[in-house]
Amino acid sequence: MAVTIKSYTTAQLEEFIHSEAFKHLPDYPISKQRAISHINNPRADKDDVILYLAMLDNKIVGYRLLLVENIIHKGTTEKVAWYSCVWVDPNQRGLGIAKKMVDAALKDWELKIVFQGPVKASKQLYTKDGFFKQVDLAGIRMYARFDFKTIIKNKQPGWKIALPFVGVTDKLLNVFGDVLLNLRTPRFKAESKVLYVNEIDEELNAFLLKHQQNSPFKRAKEELNWIMKYPWVFSAPTNDALGKNYYFSSLSTDFRVFMIKLMDNEKQVKGFMLLQIREKQLSVYQTYLEDEKVAEAAQLIYQFVKTYKLNTISLFQPQLVNYFNKHTTPFLYKKPLTRAYFYSHKLAHYFEEEQLIFQAGDGDMVFT
Template sequence: MIHLKTLNKQQLSEFVSSGEFRKYDFLPITEHRAKSHIANPKATDEQTLLILAFDDERLAGYLGCFPDHFKIDGIRLNYAWLSTLYIGDQFRGKRIAQALLSKAFEAYDGNIALTEFTKEAESLYNKVGVFQYIQPKTGKRYYFRTDFQTIIPTKKPDTKSLKPLFGIADGMINSLISLKNSFKNQPDFKFEVIGKIDSESAGFISKFQSNRNADEINSLIENPWVLERETEDEKYMFSSYAKVFRYFWVKIYDENNTLITCSLLLLRDGHLKVSYLFTDSDLSRFIQFLSYFIIKNKVKILTSYQAELNKKIEETKGFPKIHERDLERRYLLHQQLLKNLSENFNPNFQDGDGDCVMT
């Protein structure tokens, strides 16, 4: 017999602090992700953050909800991003995923959004029949170093025995790339890299339309879903640990020492993302800084859905990319959420909106 249990802030806190969440065959959440959900400034005390599905007393699956809201003409519209959905192997085929989704729809009156879903999950969401696509974001993935020893065996498993050879090739090619990049100097203009948003930056970004303000972004920085550790937690099926996981708040100044650009960068195991970008400039200085940052931190990949930034990169000579490819980020919104939004409403999602800034 399948039954569901919903947890709000207080209930989730008790669930984790008691250690109860550890007693199952797989983890429905990690302790640090739970603390992050509880600290989310956009979540109210009553909102559902985690839904558990039980088959008798055994945990069969779970679904995570990440509350957010839009401000429309001064009126707050609460909704949630679905952040995790997992069903244990032995419980599949019992329509548990559909039951979890129905419970989330009920908890948020249909105000549900989705992005960064797998093809398998996308197929499920389309079968449910209540979601609609909105305008996707087009982006770019830029490559700065080779990683044949990871990419080729992943795509062609029968080449795993050749991994050491691919590693040697990576070493040789990347040494040449490093030599070439060693001639790029630190930018000659003023910039700062700090751990979170300061008062000067908060004042600057308040001029821009954004789904998150300085305090909300700082809260996410201070309460990460991913911690630095050598190995992942095998009992949790989503992101929990990485060898490198760091946020950088970047401030760029003009020749008069006036702040012109702020950005939140997320670096995870060589993969860089521009989660938030606020600028009064043509981005030339930011791209100079970005080139320097990429070389200094041995970044392998940059993923960006920042349209103006990508356009400017294409026009910039000397950006240290060796390859690029086009990307698309799709969004699914529940039909009820779309009904609650004005017909021409543009969410103006940045790269970090939703739960993307957390992973």
């Protein structure tokens, strides 16, 4: 039998995840918490197609999820979709399953697709037909603590047997490294000008909109409150029953998202940061800063690293990248970081003629 593609709209997805058929699937194409988040996406309509299942002999052999987004520019709004997670049964490779799902999404969304760079093995799938153009976002990654275990795990999977010994080495090195980090980290003196928030109010929303002129997606009050209310990943000490049947993240031993308001002496908003911690890694997303607050934002990042004993820091916000490149840090090492984004040729005028710029918090990165 040939592979067929079945699609689900937002409304149909809600019915699907509450069905008996979904409950008894051998492999889940989406977790319930992730589905509920998509269903409550303020930019999604009930008839938007967001999930594709590849079926062979009535069995799921692949799936592709999309995140509904809007490009907002000069008073107009154009609905687009972000490619999110994709999975193909490794026993069914060579049947063109991934391409069938890509083609189905391009057709349904009339080529209005954007996504963050795929893994090398699948990049040709998206680029060979000339549908997509690439733009790179320049960033920086900083290493605050020794973490050879994670590096080897990601780069040399065949060295699995050595990981326990490498982990012990990391711990021993960090006994001394943490002492030096604490000594070299300057004391944060601006607590009275920082406010942690769990939702965006009107004052903060006005600040965000003012600083989003070159952002295509302009996530503000409604979207950020949705992100905080409907996470895709929960913190838990162990895996659960879903983990054996779902190939993407639903749990993490440590997953936290912070929204931070930076103010001046008169309590006027001068900066906003959205930070994510996941298992000793700090990612800086959706950050807008007045020039006077850049150094203070950097000092706050130092405090996060020190307090939570974070291993790595990744960021792409231009002001902060420039700051960390020009200043000595208390960290062990820093290096340039590049993230590739792709947009279909149908959306080229936004990113070429209008010069809109992708940001690290765009798409589904903040959720995972």
